[in-house]
Every structure is written in C-alpha cells, then in structure tokens.
Amino acid sequence: MLLSTILEAVSYVPGLAAIAAAVAVIGAAIGIGRIGQSAMEAMARQPEAAGRIQSGMIIAGALVEGATLFAIVVCVLAVLG
Amino acid sequence: MRNVLKHSVLFLLFMWMAFAPIQSMAQDNEQEPKKEKFDAKSFIFGHTGDSYCYHITEIKGDPVCVWLPVIVKCKDGGSWHCFSSKHVCELKGDETFEHNGAHFRIEPINAGKYPGKLVEVKAEGSLSRPFDISFTKNAFGIFLVCVFLLAFFLPAAKMYKKNPMGQPTKYQGLVEWLTYTVLDGIIRPNVPDKQVKRFAPYLLTVFFFIFFANLFGLIPIFPFSANVTGNLSVTVVLALLTYFFVNVFGNKHYWKDILWPDVPIFLKAFPLMPIIELISTITKPFALMVRLFANILAGHIVIMVLMALIFIIGGMYGAGMGGVMSIVSIFMTIFMTALELLVAYIQAYVFTILSSLFIGMAQHEPEHE
Numbered sequence: 001m002l003l004s005t006i007l008e009a010v011s012y013v014p015g016l017a018a019i020a021a022a023v024a025v026i027g028a029a030i031g032i033g034r035i036g037q038s039a040m041e042a043m044a045r046q047p048e049a050a051g052r053i054q055s056g057m058i059i060a061g062a063l064v065e066g067a068t069l070f071a072i073v074v075c076v077l078a079v080l081g
Numbered sequence: 082m083r084n085v086l087k088h089s090v091l092f093l094l095f096m097w098m099a100f101a102p103i104q105s106m107a108q109d110n111e112q113e114p115k116k117e118k119f120d121a122k123s124f125i126f127g128h129t130g131d132s133y134c135y136h137i138t139e140i141k142g143d144p145v146c147v148w149l150p151v152i153v154k155c156k157d158g159g160s161w162h163c164f165s166s167k168h169v170c171e172l173k174g175d176e177t178f179e180h181n182g183a184h185f186r187i188e189p190i191n192a193g194k195y196p197g198k199l200v201e202v203k204a205e206g207s208l209s210r211p212f213d214i215s216f217t218k219n220a221f222g223i224f225l226v227c228v229f230l231l232a233f234f235l236p237a238a239k240m241y242k243k244n245p246m247g248q249p250t251k252y253q254g255l256v257e258w259l260t261y262t263v264l265d266g267i268i269r270p271n272v273p274d275k276q277v278k279r280f281a282p283y284l285l286t287v288f289f290f291i292f293f294a295n296l297f298g299l300i301p302i303f304p305f306s307a308n309v310t311g312n313l314s315v316t317v318v319l320a321l322l323t324y325f326f327v328n329v330f331g332n333k334h335y336w337k338d339i340l341w342p343d344v345p346i347f348l349k350a351f352p353l354m355p356i357i358e359l360i361s362t363i364t365k366p367f368a369l370m371v372r373l374f375a376n377i378l379a380g381h382i383v384i385m386v387l388m389a390l391i392f393i394i395g396g397m398y399g400a401g402m403g404g405v406m407s408i409v410s411i412f413m414t415i416f417m418t419a420l421e422l423l424v425a426y427i428q429a430y431v432f433t434i435l436s437s438l439f440i441g442m443a444q445h446e447p448e449h450e
Contacts, residue, residue, distance in 0.1 A: 055266075062431035066372035073375050 017075040024071035031064040098408055105404025119392040123190050125385045129308050129378060130197060131219045133166040133187065137303055146170070147303070149221060153211040155183050155201055166215070169199060177202045219315065222307025226294045230286075263288050267434045271441040280440050283326055287319060288433040295377055295425030299418060310428075311378035313370070320370035323436045328362060331443035365439060369432055376428050380421040387414045 039057035043050045127136075135147035148167040155162065160181065168178040169187050177184035184202040188195045199215070200208040237256035249257065268277060268284050294309040309315055339358040348354045391410045395403020 058427060059431060059434060062372065062427060065376070066368050069375035069379070070368075070371055072379070073371060 014079050017078045020078075021072050021075040024068050024075070027071075028065055028068035032061050035060045035064065101408065102401060102405040106399075106401030119389070119396045121386075121389045121393055124389050124392075125382060126190055126197075128306075128385050129311060129381045130190075131217050131312060132197070133199065133215060133217055134170045135218050135221065135303070144171075149216050149218065151185075151199060151215045153185070153199060153201075153213050153215065155211045156209055158183075162211075218307045219309055219312050221304075222294070222297065222309040223315065225304055225307070226290060226297060226309065229293060229297075230289055234289075259289075260285060263433065267430070268437050271434065271437040273441065273444050273446070276440075276444050279330070280326065280437070283322070284433055284437050284440075287322070287436065288429050291319070291373065291432055292425060292429035295428060296422070298377065298381065299421055299425065308378070308381050310373055311381050313374050316370040316374040319373070319432070320366035323369060323439065324362070324366040326436070327366075327439045327443045330440075332445065334447050335443045335445065365435075369435055373428050373432055376424055380417070380424055384414055384417050384421065387417060 035057055039053050042053050046053075133151055134149055137145045137147065139145065146167075148165045148170070150163060151166045151169065152161070152163045154160070160183070162180050162183060162185070164178075164180050168180070169185055172178060172186050175186075177186045179185075185199055186202060187199050188197060188208075190197045194208065195210050198210060199213060201211050202208060234256060237253050240250070240253055263285055264277075264281060267288070268281055272280055272284075291310060294315075297305045298308045298311065300306060339362065340355050342354055342358070344354055387410050391403055391407045394406040
C-alpha cells in the first residue's frame with residue numbers, strides 16, 4: 001500500500017522525461033565521438049583526402065544529431081502535453 | 082605602444098569584473114526586495130516563440146514595442162478584422178478589445194487551450210480561434226530575410242547581365258564565391274549535371290535562406306531578433322518544398338523503384354515494400370524538418386536560459402548575487418552564441434546537402450547492362 005501511495009502521489013512524467021532526454025544524449029555523444037575518431041584516423045592516414053573526410057564527418061554528425069533531437073522533442077512533448 | 086594599450090584595456094576589464102559584484106551587493110542592501118517573482122518560462126518562451134508585437138525593451142515600466150498588424154477573419158460571420166496589436170497586447174486579465182463587434186484578446190502563455198494566441202471571445206464567453214494571417218514577429222523575420230537576400234544577390238546578377246565579360250568587382254567576387262561554394266561543393270556532387278540548372282535555384286535559395294535566417298535570429302537588436310527557423314511552421318514549409326521537388330520531378334525509374342521494386346514477389350504482392358518506400362519518402366523530409374527546428378530552437382533556449390539564470394539567482398539571493406552571476410552567465414552566453422554561429426552554418430549546409438542528395442537520387446538514371 002505504501003508503494004502504491006508513493007507511485008500515485010506525484011506525477012513522474014517530468015522526471016522520467018528528463019532521464020530519457022539524458023539517455024538520448026548519451027547515444028548521441030557516443031555516436032558522434034566514434035564518427036570523430038574514425039574521421040581523425042582516416043585523415044591521419046591520408047592527409048590529402050582530409051577535406052572530403054571532413055565534410056563526410058559533418059554530414060554524419062548532423063544525421064546522428066538529428067535522430068537524437070527526435071528523442072529530445074518527444075521528451076519535451078511528454079512534459080508539455 | 083599597441084601592447085601597452087591592449088594590456089591596459091585588459092587590466093581595466095579585469096578590475097571592473099572583479100569589483101562589479103561589490104557594487105551590485107551595495108545596491109542590494111539599499112533597496113528592499115520588490116518581490117514580483119521572475120517568470121522564467123514566459124521569459125524564455127516569449128523570446129523564442131512567435132508573438133504579435135515586437136517587444137524591444139521597457140522604459141520605466143512602459144513597454145517599448147513595434148506594434149505589428151493583426152489580420153484575422155472570424156470563423157462564423159466571416160468578417161475580416163485588421164488592427165494594430167497594440168490594442169490586444171496591453172490588455173490585462175480578462176479584458177477584451179472590441180473591433181467592429183467582435184471581441185479579441187490574447188491567451189496567456191502558461192495555460193489555456195490556445196497559449197499565446199489571439200482568440201475571439203464570443204457573446205456567451207466561449208473562445209474561438211479565428212483564421213489568423215497576422216503579420217507576426219516570425220512573418221516579419223521571414224520577410225526581412227527575403228528582402229535581404231534579394232538586395233544582396235540581385236544586384237550582382239544585374240551586373241553580370243549588363244557586363245558579362247567585365248572585370249568583377251569585390252562585391253561580385255563575394256557573391257560568386259558564396260554561390261560557388263554551394264554550387265560546386267553541395268549541388269554538383271549530388272545532382273546529375275543535366276539537372277543542375279533545374280534544381281540549383283531552389284537549393285541555393287534554401288541554403289541562403291536558412292543560413293541568413295539562423296544568423297538573424299542570433300542578433301539581439303531590433304529588426305533581427307526573430308527566431309524564424311526555430312519555428313516548426315517555417316521548417317515544415319521548407320521540408321514540404323523539398324518533398325515537392327524530390328517527388329514531383331522524380332524519374333520514372335525512381336517511381337518504379339518505389340512502387341514496384343526489383344524484389345521477390347512475396348514482398349511486393351500485398352503492398353509491403355511499396356508502403357514502406359512511400360513512408361520513407363515522407364520520413365526523410367520529416368527528419369529534415371525536425372533536425373533544423375530542434376537544433377536552432379535548442380540553441381536559442383540554452384542562450385535564454387543562461388540569461389534567465391541571472392534573474393533567477395538575483396531573485397533568490399538578492400541583487401548582489403545577480404551581479405556576480407551576470408559575469409559568469411555572460412561568458413557562457415558568449416560561448417554559446419559562438420557555437421550557435423557554427424550551428425547556423427552547419428544546419429544550412431546539412432539541409433541543403435540532404436535535399437540535393439534526395440533530388441539526385443530521384444533523378445538517378447540506371448546504368449543499362
């Protein structure tokens with residue numbers, strides 16, 4: 001009974017949404033970090049291709065971040081609506 | 082000599098920063114707190130959202146705004162109303178503004194069914210939202226970007242047309258450089274050569290529109306501070322335009338690959354693959370829309386939150402702490418604004434390169450065996 005009282009006392013949605021947004025950012029950080037790592041290694045191996053590698057890295061980074069922002073927008077919607 | 086000047090400026094700056102909190106603490110002890118609690122939510126969302134008036138500052142409690150016109154058409158009755166937003170923005174509480182028989186007011190941001198929007202209050206008290214094509218802050222921002230783009234690029238085109246073999250001026254060189262970084266870097270690698278002339282106008286326009294709209298959103302002075310691209314309505318239109326250009330001008334081969342692809346029959350008999358492919362044509366522009374919107378809006382919200390921290394801390398601990406907080410906060414805001422400059426360029430770049438990629442994929446000619 002204590003458990004159900006605790007569970008029903010307060011709305012947990014804002015807290016859970018905040019945790020969910022933080023988890024989404026963990027995924028983005030790991031993904032973008034790996035993109036940067038492989039881009040740096042490739043640029044070190046072949047410096048003359050550095051320009052093309054850099055633009056590919058930016059595009060991949062933006063795509064990963066786009067997916068993360070989906071999750072963030074869902075969290076904000078959960079809190080607001 | 083220049084070193085002495087630079088060092089003395091830095092020294093003065095450091096001294097001011099070190100002693101400014103003391104000055105604000107002195108002010109803190111003088112006045113007792115006039116406690117109207119700082120409303121962070123309306124501060125942040127008021128600055129990042131759309132609004133009917135262009136709020137600049139407050140002089141002695143009197144708001145200084147540019148009052149933009151409100152243009153609405155009431156739902157039943159169908160009468161058009163056009164008036165300055167001065168009448169509805171300064172109402173307090175439950176007052177309404179009456180114009181030719183209809184009563185209007187703006188709903189507060191925090192609650193209600195239409196937060197922040199203009200509603201018509203009918204005779205029995207019910208609210209209805211009229212057909213609203215007011216010239217709001219974001220509409221003003223969009224027009225400003227368009228006027229700037231026209232004024233910046235069209236004279237160069239005229240100069241080239243009038244004197245095609247002449248020596249380009251510095252201004253022409255700048256326009257040429259900007260256009261060619263987009264044309265050669267983004268459009269030509271992705272769109273087949275024969276179609277470049279067809280799609281380059283749209284892609285160039287969308288790149289420069291997004292880039293300058295993002296930049297203008299970062300300038301805090303009067304005409305420039307509208308948060309245009311951080312608004313879902315604007316990005317949805319851009320995404321719809323990309324969807325239109327990709328699908329309406331798509332190749333026959335492109336449509337065949339969507340509706341009747343080269344896969345085993347059990348995948349395309351009950352329309353499994355075609356439905357998945359059709360949904361994917363929608364999700365790609367949808368991702369474009371959400372990516373641009375969320376990146377720009379998140380940047381603006383972070384900057385606003387850092388600024389609001391000054392007032393929140395000042396409200397909690399008195400004006401002295403607010404003074405201290407302002408130094409830290411301004412440093413962080415400068416850093417965030419610099420990051421936002423980078424994000425402004427990257428988001429325009431990514432939107433354009435993905436649009437050109439989709440357009441190129443839709444124009445793809447299959448190699449004949």
